[in-house]
Amino acid sequence: MKHPLFEQHEALLNQAVHAIADRGYWTPYPEVPSPKVYGETAADEGRAAFESYLGADFDFPGQPAASGRVGSERSPYTGALNIRYPRFDVDTLIAASQAAAKDWRQAGPEAWVGVSLEILARLNKKSFEIAHAVMHTTGQAFMMSFQAGGPHAQDRALEAVAYAWRELAAIPTAASWTKPQGKHDPVVVEKTWKVVPRGIGLVIGCCTFPTWNGYPGLFASLSTGNTVIVKPHAGAVLPMAITVKIAREVLAEAGFDPNVVLLAANQSGEPLATLLAARPEVKVIDFTGSRQNGEWLEANCRQAQVYTEKAGVNTIVIDSTHDFKGLTRNIALSLALYGGQMCTAPQNIFVPAGGIDTPEGHLSYDDVVAGIARAIDGLTADPAKAVEFLGAIQNPGVLARLEAAEKLGQPLLDSRAIAHPLYPEAVVRTPLIRQLSTADSAIYQEEHFGPIAFVIKTVDSAESLAIVEDTVREHGALSFSVYSTDAATQLRAQEVAENACVALSLNFTGGVLVNQSAAFSDYHGTGGNPAANAALSDSAFVANRFRVVQTRRFA
Amino acid sequence: MKHPLFEQHEALLNQAVHAIADRGYWTPYPEVPSPKVYGETAADEGRAAFESYLGADFDFPGQPAASGRVGSERSPYTGALNIRYPRFDVDTLIAASQAAAKDWRQAGPEAWVGVSLEILARLNKKSFEIAHAVMHTTGQAFMMSFQAGGPHAQDRALEAVAYAWRELAAIPTAASWTKPQGKHDPVVVEKTWKVVPRGIGLVIGCCTFPTWNGYPGLFASLSTGNTVIVKPHAGAVLPMAITVKIAREVLAEAGFDPNVVLLAANQSGEPLATLLAARPEVKVIDFTGSRQNGEWLEANCRQAQVYTEKAGVNTIVIDSTHDFKGLTRNIALSLALYGGQMCTAPQNIFVPAGGIDTPEGHLSYDDVVAGIARAIDGLTADPAKAVEFLGAIQNPGVLARLEAAEKLGQPLLDSRAIAHPLYPEAVVRTPLIRQLSTADSAIYQEEHFGPIAFVIKTVDSAESLAIVEDTVREHGALSFSVYSTDAATQLRAQEVAENACVALSLNFTGGVLVNQSAAFSDYHGTGGNPAANAALSDSAFVANRFRVVQTRRFA
Structure with missing residues (x-):
């Protein structure tokens, strides 16, 4: 019985x-x-x-x-x-x-x-x-x-x-x-x-x-x-x-x-x-x-x-896009969500020195970075709305890492403190973005858990992807996001993902973030890189x- | 495609x-x-x-x-x-x-x-x-x-x-x-x-x-x-x-x-x-x-x-039987097969000091031991037939262990050299049985790989089973064989098997040996005791x- x-x-x-x-969408718990x-x-x-x-x-x-x-x-x-x-x-x-x-x-x-x-x-x-x-x-x-x-x-x-x-x-x-x-x-x-x-x-x-x-x-x-x-x-x-x-x-x-x-x-x-x-x-x-x-x-x-x-080092590679606005909005929210205190939150953003192609024409490296910074500024402009996704900093260790990161590389976007309208005690901070060079691997190959991101200028997307493969193999990652309209680059990104054994998200410009991992469909972690020994x-x-x-x- | x-x-x-x-019987390879x-x-x-x-x-x-x-x-x-x-x-x-x-x-x-x-x-x-x-x-x-x-x-x-x-x-x-x-x-x-x-x-x-x-x-x-x-x-x-x-x-x-x-x-x-x-x-x-x-x-x-x-220490516990002849024949073949050079071959045989019940009446401890020894003698009497299951000793290490074992405990059955009718170089040996007491755990809790068996006299089957549980937990086993007509003892044997995570064979008196493990049906090893970390x-x-x-x- x-x-x-x-x-x-x-x-x-x-x-x-x-x-x-x-492995389609399914949940019994609304x-x-x-x-x-x-x-x-x-x-x-x-x-x-x-x-x-x-x-x-x-x-x-x-x-x-x-x-x-x-x-x-x-x-x-x-x-x-x-x-x-x-x-x-x-x-x-x-x-x-x-x-x-x-x-x-x-x-x-x-x-x-x-x-x-x-x-x-x-x-x-x-x-x-x-x-x-x-x-x-x-x-x-x-x-x-x-x-x-x-x-x-x-x-x-x-x-x-x-x-x-x-x-x-x-x-x-x-x-x-x-x-x-x-x-x-x-x-x-x-x-x-x-x-x-x-x-x-x-x-x-x-x-x-x-x-x-x-x-x-x-x-x-x-x-x-x-x-x-x-x-x-x-x-x-x-x-x-x-x-x-x-x-x-x-x-x-x-x-x-x-x-x-x-x-x-x-x-x-x-x-x-x-x-x-x-x-x-x-x-x-x-x-x-x-x-x-x-x-x-x-x-x-x-x-x-x-x-x-x-720990792991999650990465975004920007090669080209069919929707630059969607890209910046999506990345901004990925970085801001819960102050980056997610094991899946992106940290490193690789952008080619020569810029990227978009439907609106070619954008320079500086245009790309400025677009992301602008999107974060826009997203976090209204404190009452911002605290609803930024959340609060969980512990002083995160804040200490954020303060330490403010001295790394070159400034691209400062982190701002936001006063929580309901909870004056809450420490709420917007994402920090610092610029690094590819030589700064000692910095960007380490996890800086919190609202901390680095943009790394590369020669081209081939270099970006090669660095990602090495970094994930050695230091692990739970997420890996690539923006590219180029079929060969997409294939190479899949190859990198397979070689380094990390899940790949391609062209996330809409309502789903690379941070998010849905049960019954997304394997969370692969068990095949140092970030996790199991999925x-x-x-x-x-x-x-x-x-x-x-x-x-x-x- | x-x-x-x-x-x-x-x-x-x-x-x-x-x-x-x-998990019934199946094989595509005759x-x-x-x-x-x-x-x-x-x-x-x-x-x-x-x-x-x-x-x-x-x-x-x-x-x-x-x-x-x-x-x-x-x-x-x-x-x-x-x-x-x-x-x-x-x-x-x-x-x-x-x-x-x-x-x-x-x-x-x-x-x-x-x-x-x-x-x-x-x-x-x-x-x-x-x-x-x-x-x-x-x-x-x-x-x-x-x-x-x-x-x-x-x-x-x-x-x-x-x-x-x-x-x-x-x-x-x-x-x-x-x-x-x-x-x-x-x-x-x-x-x-x-x-x-x-x-x-x-x-x-x-x-x-x-x-x-x-x-x-x-x-x-x-x-x-x-x-x-x-x-x-x-x-x-x-x-x-x-x-x-x-x-x-x-x-x-x-x-x-x-x-x-x-x-x-x-x-x-x-x-x-x-x-x-x-x-x-x-x-x-x-x-x-x-x-x-x-x-x-x-x-x-x-x-x-x-x-x-x-390595592991495989055990037979004899408590009582519905078929003593079948028991002795089965154990004899289990010990003799390929000169005990099987990871599943039994080594320790626990027999209660007070003997065991059989359909032919009560048998003393000495009767039980003599029955097993007699079965081995009978089984190995004809050299031409004996070499067909004894095989040859694989390497000098096995022979050295056999010689060392001849000095352990008390004699019950000596190992005999058999001349191979076809291969004069072959070293063929019948099983050795030595008698130990429960105090000799330093001997019987170790694997003596080869044609070496120990009979250990216990107070009763409860003691036999308790020793087996400890031995398998600490030293591992791939096989565990129990002869008992008593339902409570059988249940206790299953409990021991589950606690020590070892497969149990009950009342093997017929044509299948405890040594044998059939694919698609028998899990070989459990992965849960020190003999193997996987099945x-x-x-x-x-x-x-x-x-x-x-x-x-x-x-």
Whole structure:
């Protein structure tokens, strides 16, 4: 008999499995924060729920014994959140996770997937609550917090569950192996197969997209039968705390130990992630963060499957365009969106010294740069509108990088501080653009995370593309954007993308940004360059989270 | 248009894809070396082809520039083979492989799979030739050389190709992403996806099952578009040299650079494998061999996906039986087959001190041990018959281990030397059984590869199973066999198997041995205990051998 939660969500699951093969546009989670979709009271309830967490203890029914309280989150808009999470010792977390595993690992694929899908259904209903939590930890503007932190993150989670199910469903539970023996009776061996999860999955989160980047690993591990410990970034705990709370409610209602999913919050600066990651019981690690931390995990946690998304250097190559206005508008928004604090935000813009061809005629190098600068100025002219996509600077490290970048190369466009009409505390900055030469590779081959872009003048697009290939091979990238009307250059760009193993976006002049990556269609990361060792999501992202144990017996 | 080789073999491929999901008995490659199946002249032609290699240079048309000759193979039956393979420098191999990759990686999944399947079709026709090569390098008897070295190895190869195709076929080549915009026109992005292989796949072979253990990695890498360098064990080059020769013929006929598949032969003792494995261009490594070498690769070759099959400690737990004669006969053959030189051969036999229940009444511990010893004596009484399953000892290291084991614990059954009626040089030995106590874990928790078994007297089967769980978790195993008529003990055995992540064989008293692992049905290894970090085969074995690069453009 099917698990009731599996049965309840099976139709959706089948659609998702179809979607990952079809890869057209599909989502079950509407991205519009509209009362028509989410209910007339959803917005107010979400805000109220968020506000109820502020200045209070955040506990999880059924949680293990805590050894104190932690909490150091600050809203980039309003200052300290003063939420106090339980502090669990590493041994406590591991023991609780292992105890919870006993029943969970026996429950089987349909239960794992059914529970995962019910958690997602409830997360979707709480999209407003999570949006406020994302906004007031990451500094994203509200609309992005809702979309990227809510429905789009849920999409990425469902996508991971769909991949997991596709693999799990391909393994039969039993078969008769009947080998003919000529005139004699056949040899018959009865076989059964059982999916065995690896152990504890550890999800190490980031402070900019805690749900969008955290959900794939969480749901991939959970839907393949592992227990999960979520170690959010100390600066962005609440979105994952709410997620864990909801997951635990579903688990408990379904008769499982809620400690199947645990939150491991820490005070900023405490080394909880590495202590957990080094434990032999931790068999899967999903990490989003710095190159340094990611490489430490890869090198030191060989007991575990380690999936990392680290730093990268995203690039735009401008060769020619059929729509210069669209190009500048699109690039301006790509650079401005959430103050460049996206792992997919472009940083380096290569422009040929001789300028580019457009439908309006040839434009000089200076014309191209001026066009982009003008587009950013226009886009950010009205503070009230600008803050709705710029968001706020998440942490002082980003601001420090921005200030350091103001001394690099030559000025092209200064970053401006914008006063937020509603939140006087918020640090809002427009994109900085500096000009570099191709010789400045020590600068432009490094990630400068934040509202920082470089224009690099090249001899021609061939040189631009050659530099991109080297840079991505050596330093990684999650996005690569090319503007060209020339078929040969487009082909060469595809070749570069394939050689360096990075996704290519061609001639993005309309309403989609290179920063954006849609679940069920866009692979986020390729797993083939240093920016990430896995893609979100594909079979490789899920297939090693479980193993199969066979029993065979004579019939 | 489909690649002609893909079209030619598509029906077989579809059957194989069905078989990996069904997991009943299936094979397209008959295991009987019969003239009715393989043709009246196949046996003679195979022998003649094998003999033509002896004492001669073995070259590959189209090979890169060689820097000399290597060759140190000895037949365990007839002595030095005196085959001289070309020596290629590491730089030469890497450069040739990368040059060959240019066209191969662009050819796409249908070409990769079609070429792989054509190679397999031709390998099957050469099964006699390969059987002689396997026999005269590994020391397997002829029948095993034919079956395990020929059709069964081809099965494992086809299985890997089927998994690869299942993953490759799930990735669409193109889609339109059409996102509704309410009353406005939808946003349309045209997307294409291209499978990009990782780079060079390195296959590092062993000297006991060069094809059976080598083919899965070779064919998994090849059918996902990688180029492959095969580094066979210096003691068993010929079977893989013939394989590489055939692969290169197919590649050349299909219009590809034959250096897509290269043989890297070395003189015994030269460190060619590690030099190749450390190269940054090598992105996938498939290894079968010692724990020490496997762990070195895992720790040091982090630029590559590393799949290892290493040492393990395989176990039989005897609790009770419905057929004691069947039990003793089955165990005797399991121990004797190819002189225990199988990665799946049992080593430790746990027997309760109080003896076991059988249909003929209770048998004491001594009765059980005597029954097994008697079965081995009976099985090996006739030298002419015995050599047909004992085969010959592959190398002096095995003999040295056997001699060392003769001093461990207490004697239960001595190993006897058997004179081979046809090959006076062959070292043929029957299984040794020594008695240990549970306190001798330093002995029995280590692999003693060869015709060496230990009987360990335990308090009861609960103790036996507890020791097995610990041993397999810490030291790994590829096989685990339990004899019990008791439902609770069987359940506990399954629990142990799941906890330690090892395949379980229950009550093997008939014509199938625990050593045997059938492609399309039995997962060989689980990838979840220290004996192997991957299973042959599953999705995890293939999914990380390629990546997907996407191009999206505005419509």
